[in-house]
Amino acid sequence: MEKPLTQHIVPGRPPLSLKEYEQVGGYQSVRKVLKEMTPAEVQTLVKDSNLRGRGGAGFNTGLKWSFVPMGDDVPRPKYLVANADEMEPGTFKDRLLLEGNPHQLIEGMIVASYAIQADISYVFLRFAYKLAAQEITKAINEAYEAGYLGKNILGSGYSLEMHLHTGVGRYMCGEETALLNALEGKRANPRAKPPFPQVSGLYGKPTIVNNVETLCCLPHIVNNGAEWFKGLSRNKSEDAGTKLYGVSGKVNKPGCWELPMGVTVRELLEEYAGGMKNGYKFRGALPGGASTDFLVEEHLDVKMDYNSVAAVGSRMGTGTMIVLDDQTCPVGFVQNLQHFFAQESCGFCTPCREGLPWVEKVLGSIDNGTGKQTDLNILDFHTKYLGPGNTFCALAPGAMEPLQSALKYFREDFERHIHEQRCPWRS
Template sequence: MERPLTKHIKPGSPPLNLKDYLQEGGYNGMHKAFKEMKPAEVTSLVKASNLLGRGGAGFPTGVKWSLVPMDDESAKPKYLVCNADEMEPGTFKDRYLLEGNPHQLIAGMIITAYAIQAEKAYIFIRWAYKKAEAELRKAINEAYEAGYLGKNILGSGFDLDLYVHSSAGRYICGEETALLNSLEGKRGIPRTKPPFPAISGLFGKPTVVNNVETLSCIPHIVENGADWFKSLSLTGTGGTKLFGVSGRVKKPGVWELPLGITVRELLEEYAGGMADGYKFRGALPGGVSTDFLTEKHLDVKMDFSTVAAAGSRMGTGTMIIFDDKTCPVAFIHNIEKFFALESCGWCTPCREGLPWVEKILSSIEEGTGKMEYLDVLKFHTKYLGPGNTFCAHAPGAAEPLQSGLNYFYEDFVRHIDEKKCPWR
């Protein structure tokens, strides 16, 4: 099984430095792009590879790039931004790539910047990822010294400066337009779309925002081609994916596996199955803003379209396992409290609705809930859902709530009937 993204990552050891990475064929993709390809050809190749954005939304990367104006002189400078603000609870995949192979990301960013002809690039990194930031800065310095960054890269006439921006801590900054406001030194509040960042992004200029894992795929696609990339998955979507499992399993961890592997394989073969004394009740397949999957979904293939068909979203692909010794109301309360705290406060449904949901869940968990509260929660899953809020924050919060109410309804009722949490 090929594992292009993690081949050179050895947990516990420092990442490869530039010299060692070059010996392993690192930056081959970048050299190939500069020598053999025009910018538009790189974009076409990435489109053909069927790479879907790894930040959670699964938008086709090549399509995103192709929205950037390529002939408009007034649209300069253009920007590329790497979203490394990983903060989705239960998600620990970008950190693995950032700490494990920063040069792979830098190579991906150079190629991407070349494809959209961006002169400036930023890595917006979560402040808490101190080790990742230090490794990145070291690797960027090496790339400058080698002439891979700066003026006239490899004699191509193409210039690129790459900066690291460490965030000041807010989940909403993972939303790409909120991230851009934050990069501009403002409150991280999402922007109206359209215009999309590809037309008017950072400082009003065309901007592409891509996730760490997405950008890390690019050098391999350029080096090995679109057909090779598609052949890595079991489903025809391009590529491998970093999958993680956390919760009460025997061996929690993160692995690079083909897209299309089943939930059962991930849970049993890679995570070693449930820890002794714990039973599987469900899983959030890709962070807390995804709907629950349950036992009947164990054979669902982990790919964007197949998880969606099962009523959830693949999100970040890092699965949180929900077990029988954890109270579902407390579990969902924890998630909704997170979303309530992290709401940016810009739009009313999210700012007012999420704290209300949190309070209701808290009262049910404490044994003071009433049956009619369940209708209020259901009402919120609708009015905090897609189309009723300014961005995807509240709809994300609604996903575990609506599916939790559906799958664990009896457990909610037991809290109300027994006037206490049966798990305490």
């Protein structure tokens, strides 16, 4: 089984230095695109590979790039930003790539930057990833010294700057337009779209924001081709490549693994995560972070790819699964999530700012035994009212995904709290 993204990552060992990385074929894709390919050819290759954004939205990466204005007569500088602000609760996949092989990310960023002819690139890294910050700083310096960054890279005439920006908190910074505001030294409120960042992004200039895992796929696509990349995924999976999947919760071996796109939920849980801990039963899981709908027992054979998970009413999101077991209260579980979303709302639009704390409080009263039957109507109402199209960005609609699915699959547990006026899991 091929694991291109993690083949050189050994947990507990420092990442490859630039020299060691070159010895295993590192930076070959930079040489190839600069010497043999036009930016348009790189865009077409990536579009054909069907690489989809690994941050959770799953948009075709090559297609995303194609909206950047190209040619001599366009606004400059153009920017490429690596979104390394991994803050979706339950998500810990990009940390592995950032700490384990920073040169792979830099190589992918150079390929992406060349494809859109960016002049300046940033790694936007969350504050908590201290080790990653050290490793990336070191790797960027090595890449400058070796001539992979800076002016006239490898004599090609193409120039690219790269900087590391470390954040100072707030989940909102992961939303790409809010991230751009944070980079500009503003409050991380989202921006209205259109205009899209591809046309008017950082400082009003054309900008692409790509997730770390997405960027790390690029060197391998350039080296091995679009058909090879498509062939990495499980038979008949419509999505290409490998994926970093994770599992956390009461399982025997929580962890993160690079696997062919399209493995099933059951394989992840039983084969890789080692099944549920002794004495615990599986009740459900959020397949890809806090802002995805629950999957339950009937979905265990669903393939973990964008289309298959969407077909059963959820989203693959980041691909890092959070397991709910039978000894954990589903109401408390959802309340923890809603506390997070209410706290992290940027406050810019009213439904999100006012609605999420209301939801959190209602869940709190159900959880502590003072809930009323009509509270369920209030929750149902909010899942619609805070749904897609009613808020300025995707934060509140994302928050409603685990709530609406919990109300669907675990409704009797909510009702039990209300009838018994207590949390059955606590007493």
